[in-house]
Amino acid sequence: MASxxxxxxxxxxxxxxxxxxxxxALASSRGDKTALSVLYRDQCNNWTYSQLQAAVRGLGTGxxxxxxxxxxxxxxxxxxxxxxxxxxxxxIAAGLVPVPTSAQLTTPEVARMIDDLVPAAILHDPxxxxxxxxxxxxxxxxxxxxxxxPCDWHMGDPxxxxxxxxxxxxxxxxxxxxxxxxxIWARRMMIKGWYDLHVFDRLLxxxxxxxxxxxxxxxxDPWSVGATALIPAPGIxxxxxxxxxxxxxxxxxxxxxxxxxxxxxxxxxxxxPSLRHALSAGEKLSQPLRDQWGDATGTAIHEAYGMSExxxxxSSSPAHPTTGHALGHPQTGRRVAIVDARGPVPVNTPxxxxxxxxxxGLMLGxxxxxxxxxxxxxxxxFLTGDIGQMDPTGQxxxxxxxxxxxxxxxxxxxxxxxxxxxxKYPGLSEIGVTQVEVKPGVxxxxxxxxxxxxxxxxxxxxxxxxxxxxxxxxxxxxxxxxLPTGANGKLHRSSLPxxxxxxxxxxxx
Numbered sequence: 326m327a328s329x330x331x332x333x334x335x336x337x338x339x340x341x342x343x344x345x346x347x348x349x350a351l352a353s354s355r356g357d358k359t360a361l362s363v364l365y366r367d368q369c370n371n372w373t374y375s376q377l378q379a380a381v382r383g384l385g386t387g388x389x390x391x392x393x394x395x396x397x398x399x400x401x402x403x404x405x406x407x408x409x410x411x412x413x414x415x416x417i418a419a420g421l422v423p424v425p426t427s428a429q430l431t432t433p434e435v436a437r438m439i440d441d442l443v444p445a446a447i448l449h450d451p452x453x454x455x456x457x458x459x460x461x462x463x464x465x466x467x468x469x470x471x472x473x474x475p476c477d478w479h480m481g482d483p484x485x486x487x488x489x490x491x492x493x494x495x496x497x498x499x500x501x502x503x504x505x506x507x508x509i510w511a512r513r514m515m516i517k518g519w520y521d522l523h524v525f526d527r528l529l530x531x532x533x534x535x536x537x538x539x540x541x542x543x544x545x546d547p548w549s550v551g552a553t554a555l556i557p558a559p560g561i562x563x564x565x566x567x568x569x570x571x572x573x574x575x576x577x578x579x580x581x582x583x584x585x586x587x588x589x590x591x592x593x594x595x596x597x598p599s600l601r602h603a604l605s606a607g608e609k610l611s612q613p614l615r616d617q618w619g620d621a622t623g624t625a626i627h628e629a630y631g632m633s634e635x636x637x638x639x640s641s642s643p644a645h646p647t648t649g650h651a652l653g654h655p656q657t658g659r660r661v662a663i664v665d666a667r668g669p670v671p672v673n674t675p676x677x678x679x680x681x682x683x684x685x686g687l688m689l690g691x692x693x694x695x696x697x698x699x700x701x702x703x704x705x706x707f708l709t710g711d712i713g714q715m716d717p718t719g720q721x722x723x724x725x726x727x728x729x730x731x732x733x734x735x736x737x738x739x740x741x742x743x744x745x746x747x748x749k750y751p752g753l754s755e756i757g758v759t760q761v762e763v764k765p766g767v768x769x770x771x772x773x774x775x776x777x778x779x780x781x782x783x784x785x786x787x788x789x790x791x792x793x794x795x796x797x798x799x800x801x802x803x804x805x806x807x808l809p810t811g812a813n814g815k816l817h818r819s820s821l822p823x824x825x826x827x828x829x830x831x832x833x834x
Contacts, residue, residue: 387470
């Protein structure tokens with residue numbers, strides 16, 4: 326029996342189509358229902374469906390009046406506020422191609438993106454790092470567009486490019502991933518296959534507005550079914566979230582494993598009577614963490630697996646809970662396999678997790694990188710680069726990466742990108758970067774380097790902070806006599822963690 330699970334095909338995406346129109350298709354009928362509630366400790370800022378749709382379509386009008394034309398790329402350098410999803414959907418509504426980015430990115434990192442994308446405009450909050458650009462539209466100007474007359478939905482081929490996200494490439498350079506408008510149609514398979522999301526739900530996502538996990542799971546998916554999205558305001562600490570879950574009657578909670586870990590450090594039960602279940606994605610959820618959450622809340626965490634190139638397509642759900650340490654099953658409408666170079670492997674055999682290259686949620690490709698896109702394809706399959714194993718029921722267990730990519734906080738980072746940045750720092754001879762575990766389920770990025778003598782960490786950290794987003798920054802710098810290499814001089818990255826225990830012990834005391 327082969328490790329092939331065919332849950333498809335799903336209903337084809339209709340044409341003509343617009344992704345933003347799909348997300349807000351129910352807005353007119355929901356009217357004054359709360360679409361978004363931004364949560365503070367003692368108050369909230371609400372957006373009704375009518376207000377949300379008016380702002381999105383008004384901004385679309387404003388962007389077109391600013392001289393932008395459908396198909397052009399706009400880079401988003403906005404902060405953690407409701408302006409972010411409004412600008413994102415407004416651009417898509419008008420037929421533009423937005424590129425959402427993390428506010429943590431540094432000016433040099435954004436400059437490389439600008440060279441890569443050649444955007445027609447940058448939507449910019451002055452508080453967010455950004456190089457000079459001839460067409461920067463400031464946040465105040467964008468907010469003024471919210472009240473303009475509504476733009477027409479730019480309808481067209483669902484396979485045309487709708488948005489771009491960035492992911493770390495194995496070459497060490499972040500790669501622009503181009504997605505079609507149809508990608509949002511594929512997320513319908515997550516509604517039952519992961520969320521069990523209904524119109525009555527109030528989904529609280531712990532992430533920032535400008536994180537793609539929040540943008541999809543926390544905002545667009547609830548809006549597409551007419552539910553209410555709850556997002557903690559900037560500055561709200563993780564220890565305040567249990568109280569927010571109770572006060573705002575959240576029925577579903579979504580976060581990355583690190584958030585659950587910090588919430589559970591109090592070792593006390595949570596009083597969350599409205600909560601039906603929780604969701605986790607971004608990195609592998611440990612079984613002890615899952616068990617602790619169940620003890621604290623009486624609810625289950627349902628995990629999902631995906632990537633920037635295809636969002637989530639394997640998941641646990643209330644209807645199909647996982648058993649043991651497995652991720653879950655392929656969602657209905659998906660065709661997923663565990664493969665080697667010859668195709669699907671026998672069940673209970675490790676191999677590469679792969680998804681049908683015709684999946685509606687799969688990327689169009691890496692922007693202007695046809696060769697790298699083809700390298701990820703094998704026959705009918707897109708290769709994820711992760712290793713898994715499928716049992717006879719189709720349940721899939723995650724077994725790790727088959728390359729050196731790091732994922733310490735829910736965002737994949739290439740060690741090559743970090744090494745290339747550190748290599749420019751004066752005094753470093755050689756550098757090797759990898760992920761290390763500091764305690765069960767907690768990983769950090771560590772940089773191992775050779776130099777005539779240990780370097781002063783203060784200026785080194787200042788350099789790193791100026792050149793790498795926070796989630797890419799090493800948390801430990803370890804001076805070693807030499808780096809482990811093979812006979813050909815190639816770095817043995819897998820051997821680097823062996824150097825860490827001595828460093829950790831020395832710094833712990």
